[in-house]
Amino acid sequence: MRGGGQGGVRSGAAGGCPSPSPAQVVLLLHPSCAAAMTGKSLLLKVILLGDGGVGKSSLMNRYVTNKFDSQAFHTIGVEFLNRDLEVDGRFVTLQIWDTAGQERFKSLRTPFYRGADCCLLTFSVDDRQSFENLGNWQKEFVYYADVKDPGHFPFVVLGNKIDKLERQVTTEEAQAWCLENGNYPYLETSAKDDTNVAVAFEEAVRQVLAVEEQLEHCMLGHTIDLHSSSKSGSSCC
Numbered sequence: 001m002r003g004g005g006q007g008g009v010r011s012g013a014a015g016g017c018p019s020p021s022p023a024q025v026v027l028l029l030h031p032s033c034a035a036a037m038t039g040k041s042l043l044l045k046v047i048l049l050g051d052g053g054v055g056k057s058s059l060m061n062r063y064v065t066n067k068f069d070s071q072a073f074h075t076i077g078v079e080f081l082n083r084d085l086e087v088d089g090r091f092v093t094l095q096i097w098d099t100a101g102q103e104r105f106k107s108l109r110t111p112f113y114r115g116a117d118c119c120l121l122t123f124s125v126d127d128r129q130s131f132e133n134l135g136n137w138q139k140e141f142v143y144y145a146d147v148k149d150p151g152h153f154p155f156v157v158l159g160n161k162i163d164k165l166e167r168q169v170t171t172e173e174a175q176a177w178c179l180e181n182g183n184y185p186y187l188e189t190s191a192k193d194d195t196n197v198a199v200a201f202e203e204a205v206r207q208v209l210a211v212e213e214q215l216e217h218c219m220l221g222h223t224i225d226l227h228s229s230s231k232s233g234s235s236c237c
């Protein structure tokens with residue numbers, strides 16, 4: 001696994017905390033709530049999945065380094081790069097995980113799915129098979145990332161290589177797939193021409209923030225009455 005860029009990896013739960021006394025209230029905040037409250041940059045992990053050769057590495061490299069390699073090598077395992085950005089007034093460090101799409105590397109990529117905040121399902125508009133495999137990628141992600149509520153997980157679908165003249169998948173077909181499979185946002189990109197690449201990653205951030213703001217709203221809506229045996233507060237979560 002190779003990786004780099006600015007920023008660190010989201011830390012896990014702190015160990016060794018003493019048990020709270022009855023008078024203490026322990027508030028467990030989701031990282032997005034904590035980041036919002038402290039004004040710190042939020043670290044989001046997004047993962048690129050899709051068939052080998054659809055352009056996942058090229059999209060990541062275009063976005064982070066603004067370079068394109070017309071003779072890129074297949075990825076082996078996973079690689080990641082970080083980029084800081086601001087979306088709708090929120091400062092975010094995007095940790096982009098690029099995976100190997102070839103079947104023979106499945107066991108090398110799947111351990112890295114856990115903890116992803118968003119999944120970018122990628123195909124190439126000049127490769128019909130890569131489009132038909134989107135459902136398999138979605139299932140593989142849900143299984144290995146152990147997504148508890150797939151219906152609310154932020155997926156974004158990318159149709160890459162729109163600079164190519166001969167398409168095998170139309171925009172309408174791709175939009176229809178997205179609508180039927182979870183009403184996912186669909187973006188057409190070209191890593192080669194730098195079309196919609198930044199827009200695609202920003203959309204991923206927006207999708208995550210929308211889900212997390214909902215969660216934040218629910219958590220802040222809860223009140224804890226220490227003197228009552230019954231629970232109170234909203235029950236939107």
Ligand SMILES: Nc1nc2c(ncn2[C@@H]2O[C@H](COP(=O)(O)OP(=O)(O)OP(=O)(O)O)[C@@H](O)[C@H]2O)c(=O)[nH]1
Pocket residue numbers: 050051052053054055056057058059069070071072073074075076099100101102160161162163164189190191192193
């Ligand atoms: N014309 C065109 N070619 C592209 C585009 N994106 C990637 N490519 C080319 O497609 C080939 C495969 O790109 P990669 O980025 O390596 O594909 P990948 O999805 O990372 O492939 P794996 O690592 O095997 O999973 C390379 O030759 C790229 O130069 C694009 O937007 N337009």
Ligand SMILES: [Mg+2]
Pocket residue numbers: 056057058073074075098099100101
């Ligand atoms: Mg690659």
